[in-house]
Amino acid sequence: MRNYELIEIVAITNDAGKRLSDYPRPSVAVDTAVLTVSGDELCILVVAHYKAPGYDWALPGTFLHEGERLADAVLRSLREKAHVSGRQPKQLHVFDEPRRDPRGWVLSVAHVDVVPLEELEQALATDGVKLLPVAARVPDLPYDHPAIIAKAMERARAAYRSEPDPGGLLTGAFTLRDLRMVHQAVMGEELQRDTFRRLMEPQLVPTGEMTDGARGRPSRLFRRPR
Amino acid sequence: MRNYELIEIVAITNDAGKRLSDYPRPSVAVDTAVLTVSGDELCILVVAHYKAPGYDWALPGTFLHEGERLADAVLRSLREKAHVSGRQPKQLHVFDEPRRDPRGWVLSVAHVDVVPLEELEQALATDGVKLLPVAARVPDLPYDHPAIIAKAMERARAAYRSEPDPGGLLTGAFTLRDLRMVHQAVMGEELQRDTFRRLMEPQLVPTGEMTDGARGRPSRLFRRPR
DNA sequence: TCTATTTTGAGCAAAGACGCTCTAAAGATT
DNA sequence: AATCTTTAGAGCGTCTTTGCTCAAAATAGA
DSSP states (O other): OOOHHHHHHHTOBOTTOOBGGGSOOOEEEEEEEEEEEETTEEEEEEEEOOSSTTOSEEOOEEEOOTTOOHHHHHHHHHHHHHOOOOOOOEEEEEEOOTTSBTTBOEEEEEEEEEOOGGGGHHHHTSTTEEEEESSSOOOOOSTTHHHHHHHHHHHHHHHHHHSSOTTOOSOSOBOHHHHHHHHHHHHTSOOOHHHHHHHHGGGSEEEEEEOOSSSSSOOEEEEOOO | OOOHHHHHHHTOBOTTSOBGGGSOOOEEEEEEEEEEEETTEEEEEEEEOOSSTTOSEEOOEEEOOTTOOHHHHHHHHHHHHHOOOOOOOEEEEEEOOTTSBTTBOEEEEEEEEEOOGGGGHHHHTSTTEEEEESSSOOOOOSTTHHHHHHHHHHHHHHHHHHSSOTTOOSOSOBOHHHHHHHHHHHHTSOOOHHHHHHHHGGGSEEEEEEOOSSSSSOOEEEEOOO
């Protein structure tokens, strides 16, 4: 245990000059909804959970370490619990109901991250990690995890509505059809082919190459810009 | 000081069984961007600030009290610092840079609230509270307050883009012109009259009454639904 | 080899959105 | 009292968007 941060905090005063060390401070946790697409379905990663009685699975999470940034805590929990080097976790919401955690006063900062399935292979090969299709009713999850999943899907869908694969689910070159299939999985609904093409094509960079060996008329291959 | 929450927290263990009381915990603050419209201009409320050296004004904020909800802390700080009974503060973002506050490790949960000018009259009559037009360059504010203001405006503008006065800046009945003027102030740009009417009129409830005594042809009065 | 199937990409007509103009109805001004 | 100014609301032509259709180009199967 390092004490020096604690010593600093003892010296904090609030606007009334009261020493902040007189106030209890909440524990701060991060919980992350890791979304991916597996077989045309949007899925969420859950890990075995031994702490909350009555619940077998939960979103990966951890407590914030001393002086740590939230995004780093998210990446640390994903690395340790799912062997994933996540991309850029995005903050969703702080869940702050004082009684939400039976262990005490814990604020949870919910995050969302979209990760290609390939990067999850190692994690899914181990016990205690699995994917849940979000279309099927999610089983009982502890704390605010169902609400986190709902917000995560809302956020991801908003991002996928107007931009081509902002989460980078497609690695390498892809056709407009590949892109549309991924978007349909994320959105959970059919997307009109023409409308989709008209919206996305101007935002893509053609590689100049064409598909080969696939069924149907060959099509152009694209990449995301930058 | 009440000790019982602290005693509970001492009993927390993390997933490795380590006692959480061995970890330092961050102080948690809330900072709120209170937006209003004064004279066709979007303004933000700032309060006199004595703690951060070199800064005269800051967004109203406070530290989270024991077992308190974030929204309640926001309402408390607005009540105490601006005599405002705010409406529904909305979370924006957690600012978590460990060194953002020279006093120590403080997480700040930024909020935004849109409040009609009438409710701010009492606050503005006192010293140490004023409105800053956001169009003019905002003076130096401490911590992440400029970033909070940027996010708050972004959020408010997104809400005002598709819905009639979601923040309730207009109290009572109003004409489509009144509504458009408020929206123009929030958006910071001119809005086409026809487009605005076509978007908003279906979302409004006509009172059946007409304006009287005003310049120009009388117009219908509306209210927001529910 | 020839036909069926699949998929791309362009063409096209209908529907919708948009912004301008015009008339009506009030107060303001001379 | 007559005219000017301001504002609301409807009408109208244009431009954009949308979804369907069709030809082209490849593989799969008989």
